[in-house]
Structure formats: C-alpha cells, structure tokens
Amino acid sequence: MNPLIFTTILMTVLLGTMIVMMSSHWLMIWIGFEMNLLAIIPILMKKYNPRTMEASTKYFLTQATASMLLMMAIIINLMHSGQWTITKVFNPTASIIMTSALAMKLGLTPFHFWVPEVTQGISLTSGLILLTWQKLAPMSILYQISPSINLNILLTMAVLSILVGGWGGLNQTQLRKIMAYSSIAHMGWMTAVLAYNPTLTMLNMLIYIMMTLTMFMLFIHSSSTTTLSLSHTWNKTPLTTTLILITLLSMGGLPPLSGFMPKWMIIQELTKNSSIILPTLMAIMALLNLYFYMRLTYSTSLTMFPSTNNMKMKWQFETKRITLLPPLIVMSSLLLPLTPMLSILD
Amino acid sequence: MMTYIVFILSVIFVVSFVGFSSKPSPIYGGLVLIVSGGVGCGIIMNFGGSFLGLMVFLIYLGGMLVVFGYTTAMATEQYPEVWVSNTTVMGVFLLGLLMEVMLVLYVLKSEEVGVVFEFSGVGDWAIYDTGDSGVFSEEIMGVAALYSYGAWVVIVTGWSLLVGVLVILEVTRGD
Numbered sequence: 001m002n003p004l005i006f007t008t009i010l011m012t013v014l015l016g017t018m019i020v021m022m023s024s025h026w027l028m029i030w031i032g033f034e035m036n037l038l039a040i041i042p043i044l045m046k047k048y049n050p051r052t053m054e055a056s057t058k059y060f061l062t063q064a065t066a067s068m069l070l071m072m073a074i075i076i077n078l079m080h081s082g083q084w085t086i087t088k089v090f091n092p093t094a095s096i097i098m099t100s101a102l103a104m105k106l107g108l109t110p111f112h113f114w115v116p117e118v119t120q121g122i123s124l125t126s127g128l129i130l131l132t133w134q135k136l137a138p139m140s141i142l143y144q145i146s147p148s149i150n151l152n153i154l155l156t157m158a159v160l161s162i163l164v165g166g167w168g169g170l171n172q173t174q175l176r177k178i179m180a181y182s183s184i185a186h187m188g189w190m191t192a193v194l195a196y197n198p199t200l201t202m203l204n205m206l207i208y209i210m211m212t213l214t215m216f217m218l219f220i221h222s223s224s225t226t227t228l229s230l231s232h233t234w235n236k237t238p239l240t241t242t243l244i245l246i247t248l249l250s251m252g253g254l255p256p257l258s259g260f261m262p263k264w265m266i267i268q269e270l271t272k273n274s275s276i277i278l279p280t281l282m283a284i285m286a287l288l289n290l291y292f293y294m295r296l297t298y299s300t301s302l303t304m305f306p307s308t309n310n311m312k313m314k315w316q317f318e319t320k321r322i323t324l325l326p327p328l329i330v331m332s333s334l335l336l337p338l339t340p341m342l343s344i345l346d
Numbered sequence: 347m348m349t350y351i352v353f354i355l356s357v358i359f360v361v362s363f364v365g366f367s368s369k370p371s372p373i374y375g376g377l378v379l380i381v382s383g384g385v386g387c388g389i390i391m392n393f394g395g396s397f398l399g400l401m402v403f404l405i406y407l408g409g410m411l412v413v414f415g416y417t418t419a420m421a422t423e424q425y426p427e428v429w430v431s432n433t434t435v436m437g438v439f440l441l442g443l444l445m446e447v448m449l450v451l452y453v454l455k456s457e458e459v460g461v462v463f464e465f466s467g468v469g470d471w472a473i474y475d476t477g478d479s480g481v482f483s484e485e486i487m488g489v490a491a492l493y494s495y496g497a498w499v500v501i502v503t504g505w506s507l508l509v510g511v512l513v514i515l516e517v518t519r520g521d
Contacts, residue, residue, distance in 0.1 A: 035506050038509060
C-alpha cells in the first residue's frame with residue numbers, strides 16, 4: 001500500500017478508538033466505532049487474496065450488525081431518559097441490547113464465531129491489531145456502563161466464553177486460531193469481573209494486550225503460522241524458543257509469571273463477593289487454555305518436533321527487526337511482584 | 347384520515363422496508379427505497395421537520411440513490427430477480443408482510459403495544475404548538491449550530507467521509 005495512505009488509514013483507526021474512549025455523547029461514540037471499522041478494513045486486506053477478502057467481509061458484517069444494535073440501544077436510552085450523555089443506561093431493554101452489541105464487537109460467546117475465522121484469514125500483523133487494539137474501544141464502553149449491565153447475561157456470556165475459548169482451541173494447530181481462541185477466553189475473564197470491580201477488567205486488559213503483543217511479535221519474528229513451523233525456531237534463534245516458552249506459560253496463568261496476576265485478582269474479587277462456584281468453574285476451565293499452550297511449548301521448546309528431514313534447517317532470511325520485543329517480554333513475564341501496587345488504583 | 351396519517355405512512359414505511367429486505371435484485375431494492383424515502387420524508391414532515399424532509403428528497407433520493415441506481419444499472423444481470431421470481435424472496439416478503447399485518451391489527455385492537463418497548467400512539471411527540479419564535483425556524487438553527495458549537499462533529503464526519511473514499515479506493519484497487 002502507498003505509505004501515505006497506509007499512515008492515514010492507521011491514524012484513522014487510532015482516531016476512531018480515541019473518539020470512542022473520549023466522547024461523552026452517545027452519537028460520537030457510534031461515529032467512533034464506525035470510523036474504526038471503516039478504516040481497519042484495508043488493513044485487514046493488505047494482501048489481495050480470497051481468504052483476506054472473506055475475512056474482511058465477515059469482520060465488516062459482524063461489526064456493522066453490532067454497531068446497528070448499539071445505535072438501537074442508544075435510541076431506546078434516549079427515549080427513556082431524554083438525554084445523550086454517557087452515564088449508566090436507564091432502561092433494562094437498552095442495557096441488554098447494548099451489552100449484546102458490545103459482546104459482538106469483543107467476540108464473546110455466543111457471538112464468538114467470527115474471531116477464529118477472521119484471525120485465520122489475515123496476516124499476522126493485521127491479526128495483532130485486530131486482537132489487541134480493537135478490543136480497547138468496546139471494553140471502554142463496557143467499563144463506562146458497567147453499573148447498569150444485567151449481571152445474569154454478563155456472567156453467562158463470560159463463563160461460556162471461557163469455556164468456548166478453552167475447548168475450541170484444543171484441536172488447533174494454526175497459531176492464529178490458537179490466539180483467537182485465547183482472546184475469546186481472556187475476554188471472558190475480563191467481563192466476568194466487570195460488574196464487581198471494573199479496575200480489574202482494565203488490569204486484565206493491559207496484561208492480556210502485553211502478552212498477546214509479545215506472542216504475535218515472536219510469531220512474526222520467526223514467520224511462523226503453524227505449530228510445525230514454530231517448532232523449527234530452535235534452529236533459527238534458540239533464544240526466542242525459550243521466550244516462547246515463558247510467554248506461553250504466562251498466558252496460561254502460571255504463578256511466578258505476570259499472567260497469574262489478573263486471574264488471581266479476579267478470583268479474589270469474585271470470592272470477596274461471595275460467589276465461589278463461579279471462580280472455581282472459571283479456574284478449572286482455564287486449565288483447557290493451559291493445556292494447548294503447554295502443548296505448543298512442548299512441541300516448540302521442550303522437544304524436537306517430528307518433521308521431514310529437508311525441513312529441519314530453517315532458511316536463514318535476514319532477521320526482521322521487531323519493535324520493543326525485549327521490554328514486552330520482560331513485562332509479560334516478570335510483573336507479578338508488582339501486585340501490591342494495585343492498591344493505588346482504587 | 348389526517349389524524350392517522352403518521353400511522354398510515356409508518357405502515358407503508360415498514361412494508362417497503364420488508365420489500366427490500368427480502369432481497370430482490372438491487373435495482374428493485376432501489377425502487378422500493380425510493381418509495382420508503384418518500385414516505386419517510388412524509389413522516390418527518392408531519393412532525394414539523396420540513397427542512398429534514400426536503401433533505402431526504404434532495405440528498406438521499408436525489409444524490410445517493412441516483413448514484414446507486416447508475417452503478418447498479420451498470421452491474422446488473424440480464425434478468426434481475428423480482429419478488430415473485432424466486433420462492434425464497436417471495437416467502438420472506440410474504441412473511442414480513444404477514445408480521446406487519448398482525449402488528450397493525452394488534453395496534454388497532456388494543457390501546458398500548460408492548461413488543462420490545464411500550465408504545466401507545468404518538469404520545470408526547472404530537473405537535474400542538476410549533477414552539478419556535480415565529481421569526482426563524484428552529485430546524486435551520488440546528489444546522490447553524492452544527493457549524494458553530496458542533497464544529498467537532500463537522501471535523502469528524504468530514505474526516506470519516508475522506509477516509510471512506512480512501513478505503514473504498516484501496517479496497518477496490520486489487521493489486
């Protein structure tokens with residue numbers, strides 16, 4: 001793409017999300033969502049093959065439907081409250097419709113079907129933008145309307161998302177689909193605690209973005225999109241093999257790494273609110289996630305994955321420069337001792 | 347009839363929406379869109395929005411739909427699908443029509459309708475008094491306010507339109 005056009009379109013994606021996060025008028029928020037959607041379509045379609053076009057079309061259709069539902073919820077809210085400012089949503093019908101619309105934008109169950117298909121059809125860098133930056137805008141709106149969200153619907157969607165994210169990722173060997181299911185599961189964790197302590201939602205979002213960013217950067221660095229091709233990184237850069245191990249275990253939520261912090265805080269917050277079965281179920285279903293991360297580490301860092309003999313040595317292309325990889329790796333694995341600092345957030 | 351004009355126009359509005367949502371070929375969808383645009387203009391005018399109604403006719407029907415009609419005419423097939431040519435399209439159209447008829451009967455029978463939310467007639471949207479000073483219309487003042495207090499909206503929508511054009515050119519470029 002022409003660099004000037006590419007910069008303009010990327011800046012418009014950023015501008016769209018910024019408008020959503022900064023506006024106090026519901027109409028401007030809707031405009032921000034539409035601007036974001038419109039501008040990300042050519043980024044998803046960077047290569048012109050039928051798979052990217054199909055993925056972009058699917059993304060556009062689902063997100064446009066979600067925007068329409070959001071507009072309907074905004075109008076019902078206007079009808080019942082007579083004003084356009086973003087505070088809590090004043091009508092239960094409007095609240096339910098708005099929650100469904102934002103769940104469609106985030107990829108929560110039962111609206112999760114587009115996430116693996118769209119993520120698989122696009123390039124790794126576009127998938128990175130899709131799974132990290134695009135989650136910021138809907139999550140910020142959920143944060144702002146969190147006092148008025150129907151708890152039954154929210155918790156059902158959250159628990160089902162964790163289940164689907166774990167279970168659906170079990171049979172995958174394509175890395176982009178694995179990351180998509182991991183995103184579904186993490187969104188489930190984030191929305192589970194939204195009604196109890198929205199700060200933890202933001203914490204989880206921050207750490208999830210860092211870990212996903214790290215994983216995608218490592219995949220881009222080794223140009224691998226399948227488990228088989230990832231398992232050859234020991235040959236090219238043995239250091240990234242170890243880093244893949246650490247980051248994947250952090251995503252699974254294992255204790256000395258920073259991925260444990262959000263899960264720990266969320267389970268603590270839920271038990272403080274006297275719900276015990278729910279966090280138990282969530283923690284058990286997170287094991288499914290951990291299983292396929294560990295399978296990935298097993299085939300990548302811990303064993304020499306079986307492959308044909310002519311594939312064992314990876315072709316030594318010029319090494320891609322990856323922005324900010326060392327700080328990201330440090331942040332996605334070593335942040336756990338900073339947990340007491342969360343007390344300043346309230 | 348004049349007291350029920352909004353109701354009648356709304357029914358025609360919904361029926362024409364059903365007409366194009368049942369997905370005949372785009373040319374016929376555009377035809378029905380003209381009808382729905384005109385009827386929508388009538389509804390808005392009945393609430394006192396004469397400027398907005400004229401906007402619908404001028405910009406929506408006379409600008410956007412004309413361009414749509416021209417591009418569809420360039421890309422259409424030899425025998426485009428009508429509502430009666432395809433069983434699926436006719437089935438969906440009849441289903442939508444049936445649901446609208448049932449809703450209209452429900453509205454006519456009972457005082458209040460509670461399908462998704464409560465609706466009981468025009469309510470406090472009915473205009474008894476024009477409410478403006480009589481010197482200038484409030485609607486046009488809204489347009490003026492768009493360019494003074496609402497400058498940010500103008501900037502954002504203008505930028506969206508520019509990026510829309512860039513995106514469309516980028517997507518249809520091909521290689």
